[in-house]
Every structure is written in C-alpha cells, then in structure tokens.
Amino acid sequence: MLLADLGAEVLRLERSSGTLAAIMGRYDVLSRGRRSVAIDLKAPGAAALALELVAQADVLIEAFRPGVAERLGLGPEDCLGANPRLVYARMTGWGQEGPLAARVGHDIDYAAITGAISAIGEPGRKPVPPLNLVADFGGGAMYCVTGVLAALVERATSGKGQVIDVAMVDGVSSLLAMAHSQRSAGMMNDERGTNLLDGGTPYYDTYRTSDGEYMAVGAIEPQFFNELARVVDIPELPAQNDMAQWPRMRELLSEKFATRTRAEWIEAFDGVDACVSPIWRMSEAIADPHLHARGTLVDIDGVIQPNVAPRFSRTPGEVGVPARTAGADTNDALRDWGIKDAVIEQLLANRVVTQA
Secondary structure, three states: OHHHHOOOOOEEEEOOOOOHHHHHHHHOHHHOOOEEEEEOOOOOOHHHHHHHHHOOOOEEEEOOOOOHHHHOOOOHHHHHHHOOOOEEEEEEOOOOOOOOOOOOOOHHHHHHHHOOHHHOOOOOOOOOOOOOHHHHHHHHHHHHHHHHHHHHHHHHHHOOOEEEEEEHHHHHHHHOHHHHHHHHOOOOOOOOOOOOOOOOOOOEEEEEOOOOOEEEEEOOOHHHHHHHHHHHOOOOOOOOOOHHHHHHHHHHHHHHHOOOOHHHHHHHOOOOOOOEEEOOOHHHHOOOHHHHHHOOEEEEOOEEEEOOOOOOOOOOOOOOOOOOOOOOOHHHHHHHOOOOHHHHHHHHHOOOEEOO
C-alpha cells in the first residue's frame, strides 16, 4: 500500500480465493492502489509466467516461509537470473535463518521475543498487545519499504539488484534502540509501567475525565509541566521530579481530571503548550480539528482511511483505487505487462491464472 501510495505500479499475484479483499471488499484499505492477477503458483507454467513479469519489474516482495519460493521456482537465484537488477525483498516474522525460521507466528509472537510486549502495560498487570502495529507494520512493513528504497538508491550506482531479508524480529529490535540504550544507562528497568515513557511517571500518563473519557498527558519538560500545573490548578502539586511524591502527584492529577469532561479539558488546554491532548476513539479521530485540517484521514465512498504519508512537495502521492477482487485485472494486467493474448488464453484454459 505504501509503495502504491507513493506512485509505484504494483501488480499483486495472489490466490483466486480466501484473500482479505474477498472478505472485506472495498473496506480492505491495505489492498488499495494495485491491480490483481489470480494465479496458482503450483500449476505447471506458473513460475515461467511469474519470471516473465519479474524480468520487467524493479522490485519483488514475497512473504512465504523460508524455502517456499525456491520450491516454486521463484527464489532469489531464479528471479535474479531473470533480472539481475531486481530488488528481491523477503518479508517474514522470524527471518530467513535461525531456529524459529520455519515456525508459524503472528505479530504478538515476533514482538514478544524482542521484549517489546513485556514493556507495555500497567505495573502488576499482564502485558498488553499493542494491536498489530509493532511487528507487522512497524518492524515489518516500514523496514521492508526502507530496505527496498535503499536498495533502489544503491542500484542506481552499482546497476545490480540484491536480496533483502526483512525479519519483523529485527525491525522491532531496531525500534527498541532507545529503550535498549536507556536500559544500558540504568535509566529503564524491566518492570512495565514504572519508566519514563510507559506511564511510570505521573506527568506522562492518561487520566479519566468525568464523562468516562480520557486525556493524554506528556509534560516531560519542566516548562510544559509548569503549564500543566497552572491549568489543572492544584496548588499542592508536588515538585515534578520528587519521585517519592509521584504516587501523591498521580492521585491529585487523577482526582482533578475526574472533575471535568473531556470536552471541558480540551477547552482548558486550548492554545496551551503543556503536551496535553484528548484521547480519541478511532471513530472520532477523523473529526479532530488538526487531522481534519491536514486531511490526514479521508472518507472515500464511505470508507475512512489514512491519506498518503509522507507528503512530497513536487511529486505527491495519491490514494489509489479501492481493493480489487482477486483476479479482477488478470487479463488487462498481463496484457499491459507484455504477455501476448494467445498466451493469456492458454494460461486461462490451463487454469494457471483466473480472470474474476
């Protein structure tokens, strides 16, 4: 999705059924912006067709378990043989080698063994899965995009493609760089909910309002903490870094935030540099004044979705067409990629590919 948003022509080779787009239809935002060819990669002739497409491509992204692409005749050796300039990105949770390489897993598993899951949650309570943002999208997709773009830049000099091993466990560990540095310096410990950025400090936490909603407080710097203290108007609020008084500070802040609604606190902090913000539900975020002004979220045919990020001054990206049914573009896409009509007809007849 990210590459398509930024202007890449992305051709998706996928099964003819059981895909996310088949289940969610136009609501499958992750599949926006690209055409779909339904293909049975195990069928005789499928690998040959895929290699014809690979020969014209800049990038191939595959997400099979290690060894599967090779068995299909579409491993790095096969594809780089067809196109030595190809950037071949391999996206997995565990990576291409190691004792877990062939094991199943999901975001929660990849984030768990890196220490990320253990660090998220309240003290004395169980760890909290942070949706699937940390491994799937943070340590996986974003590092895949970074690797692909870096390889394309390098190729401009060397003229050669290469293979990128994108392991979510590696990406999540990279995202934890600051946490590792803080642990090494003695500034962070393994007990969740007791550190600077995990809710351990009362001035970096969330507080319930009188209407059952929440406000986020991130007043780390002294000048922002002073503004927080001024607006909440607690004369007896302890000094910011008197750790012995942090339980009392949290109690006072909790009591104070519970005296007004979220809307009232939004008004009280309007225009104030205190690092205090409302905690919106996802359904509310599109109406946030700042996000609305930037067009960060857009409503396209009733589907709320993120706009393109990041933004470019000269070559802006754009939100692509809604998700396509698997195989919706088989004939047209293959034709556009140089496959002759007679070959397409034979592939359809042999059920190597399917036109939805």
